[in-house]
Amino acid sequence: MSDSANATTERTESGESDATGGPQIGAVAGKDDAVLRVDDLQKSFGGLTATDHATFEVERGTITGLIGPNGAGKSTIFNLISGFYEPDGGTVTVNGTDVTGMEPYEVAEHGLVRTFQTPRKLEGMTVREAMLVGPRNQPGESFLNLFTSPGTVGDSESANLADAERILADFEIDHLATQPATDISGGQMKLVELARAMLAEPEVLLLDEPVAGVNPTLAKKLKTQIRRLNERGTTFVLIEHDMEFVMDLADPIVVLDQGSVLTEGTPEAVRSDDRVIDAYLGGGA
Amino acid sequence: MTVLGYLANGLVFSSIIVLGSIGLSLVYSIADFANFAHGDTMTIGAYSALVTFGAVGGLGGAVLGLPYGFFLALIVGIAVAAVVAVGTEKLIYEPLDIDSIGLLITSIGIAFIYRAVIQIRFGADFTRFGVEPLRPIEWLIPYGIRVTRHDVAIVASAAVLVVGLHVLLQYTDLGRKMRAMADNPDLARVSGIRTKRVKLWTWVIGAGLAGAGGVFLGLFNQLSPRMGFNLLLVIFAAVILGGIGSVYGAMAGGFLIGMINQLTPLLSRLGEVLPLVPDGFGIPIGIEYANAIAFVIMVAVLLVRPNGIAGEGAT
């Protein structure tokens, strides 16, 4: 039922039993234009290999699409990159820092933020409250500050609230600001999620199926926003089943099959690649 | 008492804990919540048997010092525990539209209701089954083992039940479905298993075993409305030790925790017992802390191996 709970146990089991805090293979600062580097990543569950020596790079300023048939291991890779799973082998480098084996919050500190495929709704919060969870390292997140420097807390809260309302307005959903977050549609929730993730000021934002279950109008809106934010400097990596959406938005595209990278290239190149067609037709067992 | 004697007692107590922990583990994985009413389900079994035995009497012959009537009472105890658990599932848990944490909290309420009803009916005092107390088996006394034929009956009955469960899990359709569901409920549902039915059987089996455990606990010690709740911590420790969701883990965990529980007196004179340890050495801890030891083990397991001693990777 509670899936976050499952994920947590799973994390711990893989994390505590076999990992040793992550290899410190000195993150060679790498090419400056690779904001995210996935190198020889491996992960298996029980006997099932979910990620099989996957290697790819995400260039700064791109919108990179991650596609592949069902069971190709897309979600697992996202979880590995963002620190929710600990890899059995390989490294993840964000901004030149080796983040392998770090907790998700530490990965976020290094500028990589992710969204979830099915966001759970924040009970008892209005939309703008839910938005205010986004900004990182708020002074008001320290318990002591609440009593020693309430002024600072208030100032930052005002600033964050202004930011939140501005970005909601940019997204044309400012009319939802004081609605209960449990009260808006799934599609609107996806927009709110994207908006909130932007408040965390990520350099790379991983979007897990941003338009799944979203109606076409809202999907178009999402596409526009992603493009606009990308032009302002945010790098995006997205998993998406909607081929039209991903081919239109992303370049380059990385194709995964059976846990490893099958090919990567421009949408045109990928589209005409026979291996990709085979993988999709073969059903990726 | 000698080491052998403690081990023998441990075996008897372990049998009871194993019966309790199997059921808790099954329900934990298949109904997907930590059932805090499990201990009180044991109490229900014990008191149902008490009433039945009081009503039917000995019924003539006896096996292992236990009259036939007692075995009938045992079966009634198992049945009542199962019926009450299924009734609770149908009336209370199933209609609830809450997550597993909500179910957990609800189960605390259920536990209190069970116990309160028993306490209102039977009072808070200790009672015993009306079975003639036996002297320890003569020929074992020289070895320092003081067990009665009743204890032998407990171990034997528990063994029969555990083997029966093993056969059920390994060789029947229901058992395969139960294992599949314990492993991965979502997948089981997708692959067309009628999960509701399997869940119901899980309650029947889990609560039935708990009921049997309760009856034996009453025979081993005595009965009181708190008997099950007091044992709950020990059973949880066993389940966590064995890895939540693993039936065989629960058996192993139950066995270990039950043993350690009864071996507590030995801890203070470890030196005499273990070969390489100097004679004066011991962990000075009284028998009154037997349950606390289970707790400490449980916390240690959570720290080092949150998935239990046997747990590796996926359930």
Next chain:
Amino acid sequence: MSFLTDPRGTLGDLTRPEAWVLGVSVAFLLLLFVALLAGALGPTYFLFLVGLAGMYALLSFGLNSQWGFTGLINFSVAAFFGVGAYGAALMTADSSPIAGGFNPLVGLIVGLSVAFVLAVLIGIPTLRLRADYLAIASLGLAEVVRLVVLNERWLTNGSAGLRGIPSFFAGWPVLSTFPQAMPGLRLEVVPGSPIFLEAPFWRASLNVLLVLGFAGATYFVLRRAHRSPWGRVLRTIRSDEDLARALGKNTYSFKMQSFVLGSLIMALAGVFYTHLNLYVGPGDLDPITTFYVWVAVILGGSGSNRGALFGGIVIVTIREGTRFLNDFAVPIDPAPLRLLLIGILIVVVMRYRPQGILPPQRELIWPSAVDGSGTPDRPASGVRERKRSDDLENRSENAENRSDDRDGNGPNGGDDDE
């Protein structure tokens, strides 16, 4: 409580359950007041009950900051309460086997310190894991603390308990002699049944002041914390911990803070209890105390401090009501009757109103930050209540993408079905 801080604003926009609770509470208070004037209820005993209600409210605040804010299941409320109570008693009581005779402030500090250490120790192994591990481990902790108190006679006096505890204000200037210094009063409202207000009454008044002070301070701290970004992270963890982690929050640390804070508040309630009851024994650590508090919190509304306050009053009513029933009406042993009532209340609340009677409803944003943007629209039916229908709607929406998600391992993949 919000009524006290903002009487005009609050009365106007009460929701139905709020009005209902307010009505019942006022009627109940009036009833007690009449009984008081008529001499049916001793004023000193009445004040004792008020102190007790305050104590349960304090305990509820503590649990609320764990379960209500963050979703942490703590089944060892009685243990933290007991640690506070014993800490205070062992430092101050004449009969204390280890120390005794210290100023009650020393007891306060010792009680809170031990609770702090205990909370950290139980938090370390469990707070990284699923929520139910804490539930199980904390139930175990409660049992261990009870066993230690019962068996370590050299430390705690064992089952005899501790007597000879001074009032909290012993050794303070003025306040320590206040009850004796006040003149005895005799009131006769109803002819023939006079009310005496003497030293015990004044002592009880001081206790009520003390618990009001403790509870007031706690309420102030929690209210500020609840409306802050700190509290917002806790509430996010409660709904979706993975989301909080993905957004860069160190959820383990937040959970630990929330757990420790709540445990300290529970210990504070224990300290107060010691000086209210002037006797502590192992019986005070019975798990039933824990579940009284649970009922108070889930009944009042998880996450709602007003609800916790209301819940505290309900508990005292159950406790004293069953005693009264036993004395005058149905001769049923109050112990199992309380157990039964608590059990039924838990089940009924979870069945029919899992969000509690007074769920928190107002938008919780740092006050100075929202001043500029006008008063937020308050959803008339409460933020939580719409959850169900909405989930249904959402479920069908997500059904499609869920069937695609064969990876199945995503932290958020394929949740909330069943």
